[in-house]
Amino acid sequence: MKRKGFLLIWAITALTAGGILISGMAFSLYWALNLEARRETELEEALIAQDVMERAKYFLRFGKGAMPHSGAVTRNGRTYDIEVRQEKELLQEVPMVRVRCLVKGKESGGFVLETLVEDGL
Numbered sequence: 001m002k003r004k005g006f007l008l009i010w011a012i013t014a015l016t017a018g019g020i021l022i023s024g025m026a027f028s029l030y031w032a033l034n035l036e037a038r039r040e041t042e043l044e045e046a047l048i049a050q051d052v053m054e055r056a057k058y059f060l061r062f063g064k065g066a067m068p069h070s071g072a073v074t075r076n077g078r079t080y081d082i083e084v085r086q087e088k089e090l091l092q093e094v095p096m097v098r099v100r101c102l103v104k105g106k107e108s109g110g111f112v113l114e115t116l117v118e119d120g121l
Contacts, residue, residue, distance in 0.1 A: 016109075018121035023031075027060060038042065039107070040076075041078065041105045041107075041108050042108065042111065044075055044076065044078065044105075045080060045103040045104070045105055045108065045110065046103075046111050047100045048073060048075065048080055048082065048096075048103045048111075049082075049102075049103045049112070051099050051110050051112045051115065052082060052084060052101045053099065053113050053115060054069045054104070055067075055068045056068050056084065056086070056099045056101070056117075057099070057115065057117055059120075060097055060099070060117045060119070060120065061117060062120075063120070067084075068082070068084050068088070068101075069084060070082055070083045070084050078105060078106065079105075080103050080104065080105050081103070081104050081105075082102070082103050083101070083102040083103075084099070084100070084101050084102065085099070085100045085101075086098065086099050086100075087100075088119060089092070091116065094118065095118070095119040096117065096118055096119055097116070097117050097118075097119045098106075098114065098115075098116050099115055099117060100112065100113070100114040101113045101114070109118065116121045
């Protein structure tokens with residue numbers, strides 16, 4: 001009789017320990033997938049910003065193509081807002097154009113690239 005009660009307590013203890021281990025693994029998996037999704041968003045922002053900056057530099061240096069403009073773009077099911085600004089300035093008597101590109105996703109801090117290009121136009 002005592003043996004059956006001990007077996008029941010042993011089974012409940014084993015199930016509780018297994019539940020704790022499984023919930024810990026599920027929590028770790030949730031955070032790993034969440035972190036991966038944020039990294040993917042950050043990478044996509046960086047790639048969009050790089051593309052915009054390359055097109056802006058090509059337009060400013062060679063006068064071909066079109067200057068990228070602010071707006072929204074959708075990639076991989078996510079929408080990103082793009083803000084492009086250009087300001088003319090002199091740097092040691094050389095006319096330059098400062099181009100700044102901000103790409104911001106729905107739930108991210110955004111990614112900023114900025115460069116100076118000689119004003120050839």
